[in-house]
Amino acid sequence: MSILLDTMTPVIVQGITGREGSFHTEQMQSLGTKVVGGTSPGKGGTTHMGVPVFNTVADAVEATGATASGIFVPAQFAADAIMEAAAGGITLIVCITEGIPIQDMIKVKDFLRGYPATRLIGANCPGLITPGQAKIGIIPQRITSPGSVGMVSRSGTLTYEVGSALSAAGMGQSTIVGIGGDPVLGLTFRDIVELFEKDPATTHLVLIGEIGGSDEEHAAELLARGTRLKTVAFISGRTAPEGKRMGHAGAIVSGNRGTAKSKEEAFRKAGVAVAETTDEIVGLLR
Amino acid sequence: MKLLEYQAKEVLSSLGIAIPPGIVARTPDEAAAACSRLGPVAVKAQVPVGGRGKAGGIKLAKTPDDARRAAEQIIGMDIKGFRVSLVYCEAALEIAREIYLGFTVDRDARANILMLSAKGGMDIEQVAEESPDAIARLYPSPWRGPLDFELTQLAYDAGLGELVRPLTSLIKKLYRAIPEYDALTAEINPLVVTKSGDVVAGDAKLETDDNAAWRHVDLEEKYGSVLGGDPYEVEAKKRHLTYVSLDGDIGIVGNGAGLCMSTLDLVQRAGGKAANFCDIGGGAKAEVVENALAVILMNPKVKGVLINVFGGITRGDEVAKGIVTARDNLKMRLPLVVRMSGTREEEGREILKRNGIEPGVSAWEAAQKIVELTRAGVR
Numbered sequence: 001m002s003i004l005l006d007t008m009t010p011v012i013v014q015g016i017t018g019r020e021g022s023f024h025t026e027q028m029q030s031l032g033t034k035v036v037g038g039t040s041p042g043k044g045g046t047t048h049m050g051v052p053v054f055n056t057v058a059d060a061v062e063a064t065g066a067t068a069s070g071i072f073v074p075a076q077f078a079a080d081a082i083m084e085a086a087a088g089g090i091t092l093i094v095c096i097t098e099g100i101p102i103q104d105m106i107k108v109k110d111f112l113r114g115y116p117a118t119r120l121i122g123a124n125c126p127g128l129i130t131p132g133q134a135k136i137g138i139i140p141q142r143i144t145s146p147g148s149v150g151m152v153s154r155s156g157t158l159t160y161e162v163g164s165a166l167s168a169a170g171m172g173q174s175t176i177v178g179i180g181g182d183p184v185l186g187l188t189f190r191d192i193v194e195l196f197e198k199d200p201a202t203t204h205l206v207l208i209g210e211i212g213g214s215d216e217e218h219a220a221e222l223l224a225r226g227t228r229l230k231t232v233a234f235i236s237g238r239t240a241p242e243g244k245r246m247g248h249a250g251a252i253v254s255g256n257r258g259t260a261k262s263k264e265e266a267f268r269k270a271g272v273a274v275a276e277t278t279d280e281i282v283g284l285l286r
Numbered sequence: 287m288k289l290l291e292y293q294a295k296e297v298l299s300s301l302g303i304a305i306p307p308g309i310v311a312r313t314p315d316e317a318a319a320a321c322s323r324l325g326p327v328a329v330k331a332q333v334p335v336g337g338r339g340k341a342g343g344i345k346l347a348k349t350p351d352d353a354r355r356a357a358e359q360i361i362g363m364d365i366k367g368f369r370v371s372l373v374y375c376e377a378a379l380e381i382a383r384e385i386y387l388g389f390t391v392d393r394d395a396r397a398n399i400l401m402l403s404a405k406g407g408m409d410i411e412q413v414a415e416e417s418p419d420a421i422a423r424l425y426p427s428p429w430r431g432p433l434d435f436e437l438t439q440l441a442y443d444a445g446l447g448e449l450v451r452p453l454t455s456l457i458k459k460l461y462r463a464i465p466e467y468d469a470l471t472a473e474i475n476p477l478v479v480t481k482s483g484d485v486v487a488g489d490a491k492l493e494t495d496d497n498a499a500w501r502h503v504d505l506e507e508k509y510g511s512v513l514g515g516d517p518y519e520v521e522a523k524k525r526h527l528t529y530v531s532l533d534g535d536i537g538i539v540g541n542g543a544g545l546c547m548s549t550l551d552l553v554q555r556a557g558g559k560a561a562n563f564c565d566i567g568g569g570a571k572a573e574v575v576e577n578a579l580a581v582i583l584m585n586p587k588v589k590g591v592l593i594n595v596f597g598g599i600t601r602g603d604e605v606a607k608g609i610v611t612a613r614d615n616l617k618m619r620l621p622l623v624v625r626m627s628g629t630r631e632e633e634g635r636e637i638l639k640r641n642g643i644e645p646g647v648s649a650w651e652a653a654q655k656i657v658e659l660t661r662a663g664v665r
Contacts, residue, residue, distance in 0.1 A: 210543075
């Protein structure tokens with residue numbers, strides 16, 4: 001078992017003929033992801049990476065029955081691509097693209113209210129992987145191994161770092177979800193925690209948060225009500241100064257809001273173990 | 287991009303919002319001249335941070351001599367790390383009342399929030415904490431913007447019913463900063479009602495979205511260079527690096543924002559202090575590493591550099607070769623510690639060792655090493 005994605009999920013890739021789209025489609029296929037097609041306006045009717053290419057998402061869904069999509073299109077077009085996927089009937093949209101204007105994402109979030117069954121992951125995220133089964137996005141397969149630890153993170157490379165430490169320690173993962181580093185994004189920590197809670201194959205949980213916003217605090221509130229998952233949280237950016245954006249558009253402490261301290265305290269209050277360095281995560285999870 | 291007050295006011299004025307007459311001055315003489323033209327003025331430090339008033343960055347001047355003295359005191363001041371290089375001399379207003387008006391992105395709601403309050407001229411976060419009911423709020427549709435009836439409700443909710451007409455018209459103008467400039471925050475605090483009944487922007491804050499800079503090249507061209515700012519950050523931007531200056535002495539390069547932030551945290555834990563945040567993104571190409579090191583080494587405070595690269599599909603031996611080349615091209619002599627992982631990381635570490643670079647197996651070990659080396663002053 002897993003959350004959101006397994007070997008049976010039919011996936012399309014938006015922007016499949018691009019450099020990034022092609023490369024990562026191949027990576028996704030090599031893991032066993034059921035990639036059933038892709039889109040690239042003007043290239044409908046052709047074949048790329050061994051799958052049919054369509055002009056639009058609606059065409060692709062009609063022909064293939066795809067329910068999930070990975071988006072690899074440039075930032076200028078990504079917001080439209082997300083809305084196109086939702087309107088075309090995709091229910092799991094994973095947007096990898098970094099640098100989408102925040103006002104575009106606010107429009108996307110408003111648009112998605114009309115599609116309550118649709119889930120968006122990202123943007124500005126590495127996507128998700130169910131080790132040994134399937135992935136949508138760019139999380140490298142080699143840092144993962146199948147198992148029962150659920151992982152959710154705002155950071156890409158930090159996820160890889162912790163994933164490989166877990167794998168090396170023999171602690172495999174059920175599903176790893178990178179929710180992204182933008183201030184306005186799709187699924188939140190809380191949404192993912194709820195999904196892991198309902199997944200019988202997941203027994204442990206690692207949350208990797210960072211400064212900015214209060215999504216970590218909201219997840220802590222949920223965990224405080226009680227959870228069957230043995231959970232460890234880690235927050236990066238303890239030493240980040242106020243008012244500076246640390247790489248991710250969403251990683252910013254504003255006044256006294258969004259600090260690592262506030263997030264760590266929220267988790268501790270919820271009875272969740274807090275790792276002070278990523279090296280401590282494996283030990284605390286055992 | 288955080289605009290300076292006078293720049294934000296120029297933008298508001300272009301949207302049809304009334305602003306007091308004002309003149310930018312770079313010298314005390316220019317400030318005196320501005321006062322002779324405008325009459326009594328407020329001489330205001332132009333820095334992209336709040337709290338200037340408390341820091342002594344705003345002074346009232348009745349005469350040109352007053353204005354000259356005020357400018358002498360303010361120009362060159364350091365306000366929260368920003369050196370004041372210009373002042374804005376603005377005609378003093380006859381204030382009848384002060385209102386708060388602003389919008390910003392509400393991250394929890396994933397929407398724009400519009401706020402209006404009769405308690406103007408104060409820190410809005412303080413108002414929100416002490417008397418949350420004093421702020422009326424509206425989440426306008428991002429597709430059509432605020433509607434008249436919504437704004438009428440907002441004005442009455444804020445206890446400003448008698449100003450409903452001028453406020454509705456003004457808020458619609460301010461809202462245009464979202465579709466037209468990709469504003470993330472646009473704030474008028476105070477919004478001044480003058481004794482003659484005019485509604486004028488007393489102060490203005492405007493922050494636009496860097497992700498949308500490609501839609502507003504004109505704005506960047508007009509105001510970006512005036513903003514100046516930290517010289518290393520300016521240089522890093524030219525080299526397309528994600529870089530933030532900090533006040534320590536250990537240079538940091540990492541790939542990925544989260545990993546890079548956690549590296550700063552580890553350095554502090556080991557007893558050191560980072561000089562910067564620098565995310566070189568995926569891949570860690572030699573050219574990008576060289577650009578990052580070049581910017582970091584511009585800073586004379588830097589005593590050593592820690593590179594932390596997690597290679598997903600990147601090959602460790604290639605990363606190592608790239609780092610050695612970058613160091614040699616730059617003739618870098620300061621201590622350098624590299625922690626890297628990825629495919630062929632063992633070979634990578636061998637290459638580093640052979641070239642006199644300290645490899646670290648874990649990020650924590652590497653952080654301790656660089657702190658030790660910079661403390662010892664090893665060269």
